[in-house]
Amino acid sequence: MHAVISDIVLDVVANSIEAEATKILLYIYNDNSVVQVKVEDNGCGMDEDTLKKVKDPFFTDGKKHTSRKVGLGIPFVIQTAELCNGSFNISSTLNVGTVLEFSLDLNNIDTPPIGDLVSSVVMLMGYPGEFELVVKHKTLKGEYELKRTELLEALGDLESVSSIKLAKEYILGLEEELK
Amino acid sequence: MAKLTLDDLRKLRDSKRQQMSKRAPEAGSAVVIVGMGTCGIAAGSKQAFDAFADEIDVRGLENVVMKQTGCMGLCHSEPTARVVVNGMPEIIYGNVTPEVARQIVREHIVKGELVNDHIFDKPAVDIIKE
Numbered sequence A: 001m002h003a004v005i006s007d008i009v010l011d012v013v014a015n016s017i018e019a020e021a022t023k024i025l026l027y028i029y030n031d032n033s034v035v036q037v038k039v040e041d042n043g044c045g046m047d048e049d050t051l052k053k054v055k056d057p058f059f060t061d062g063k064k065h066t067s068r069k070v071g072l073g074i075p076f077v078i079q080t081a082e083l084c085n086g087s088f089n090i091s092s093t094l095n096v097g098t099v100l101e102f103s104l105d106l107n108n109i110d111t112p113p114i115g116d117l118v119s120s121v122v123m124l125m126g127y128p129g130e131f132e133l134v135v136k137h138k139t140l141k142g143e144y145e146l147k148r149t150e151l152l153e154a155l156g157d158l159e160s161v162s163s164i165k166l167a168k169e170y171i172l173g174l175e176e177e178l179k
Numbered sequence B: 001m002a003k004l005t006l007d008d009l010r011k012l013r014d015s016k017r018q019q020m021s022k023r024a025p026e027a028g029s030a031v032v033i034v035g036m037g038t039c040g041i042a043a044g045s046k047q048a049f050d051a052f053a054d055e056i057d058v059r060g061l062e063n064v065v066m067k068q069t070g071c072m073g074l075c076h077s078e079p080t081a082r083v084v085v086n087g088m089p090e091i092i093y094g095n096v097t098p099e100v101a102r103q104i105v106r107e108h109i110v111k112g113e114l115v116n117d118h119i120f121d122k123p124a125v126d127i128i129k130e
Helices: A005-018 A048-053 A073-083 A117-126 A148-155 A161-176 B006-022 B038-043 B045-058 B098-110
Strands: A023-030 A034-041 A087-093 A097-105 A132-139 A142-147 B030-035 B064-069 B081-085 B091-093
Touching: A005 A023, A005 A034, A005 A073, A005 A097, A005 A117, A005 B038, A048 A087, A073 A087, A073 A097, A073 B038, A117 A132, A117 A148, A117 A161, A117 B045, A117 B064, A132 A148, A142 A148, A142 A161, A148 A161, A148 B006, A161 B006, A161 B045, A161 B064, B030 B038, B030 B045, B030 B098, B038 B045, B045 B064, B045 B098, B081 B098, B091 B098
Parallel strands: A023 A132, B030 B064
Antiparallel strands: A023 A034, A034 A097, A087 A097, A132 A142, B030 B081, B081 B091
16 A cells, blocks of 8 residues: 555545646645545536446556556555545536545554655656645645635746745745644 | 645646746657556555655756556566656566666666666556557
8 A cells, every 4th residue: 555645645636637627726734643635526427337346456547558457556546445444435416526535543553654746746746637626735734725726826837946946935934834 | 844735736747837838848758657566565665756756856857757567467576567658668667676666767768778687578458558
């Protein structure tokens, strides 16, 4: 499974981007005992049959490349939730979108650390494509909301290293206020 | 560190544009595309991406852009990075640790020398979305 929770977040939101969503909401809440993550998108969605299959690590959509035999992203989230006394739920409607949620007990010895969430958010914001990504992060100290369209408008791009560096500094500032 | 605002970012963007327009155009440009499939993320592609960006920044290389893509079909050799440098063959590197990422910047992008130990082939045509 992924080493840190921020890698899980990176992986599942990348799924939404690859599902050609034009609007993605990433909501994160954490305090001393729990971390909750919800990803909601308006991507291509899945029918009931596919929704059952995505939990199978040996299922992949066959579109990304034909020789691949595994699809591990969602099974990794389920495995992590099961190991850490957490919960997982995924719901989807074909041609409408998908909602994926999980929560993990931060006091469980097997729960991975949250990790470098700033890098994950910067990379998601910089992923190529025309989509809006809204990140909301809430803790007991406060909350922030960050929109990809606003960040792109302020920086001009998220591909030059100077823009990536500034985006990182900006998001780090937002995260520091929540600690 | 003082917290930045969106207005600060706008001002920095505008001043950067003014500096770029005064500078003479540089020969050569490069694109580094890091694979971000589940396999890549699990293998540490986030750290590789950060190392590329940091080394490019430290060396002050202005005309290098960084992009992400999904799985490139080389799951066994993640993290992978596709490096496109003007005037050089397009290369996919495998097993790109942060140290290898910095080596690729120093040798491939700056000096034009391939990092032979980590070269793979081009990804499958069906994976690349241009």
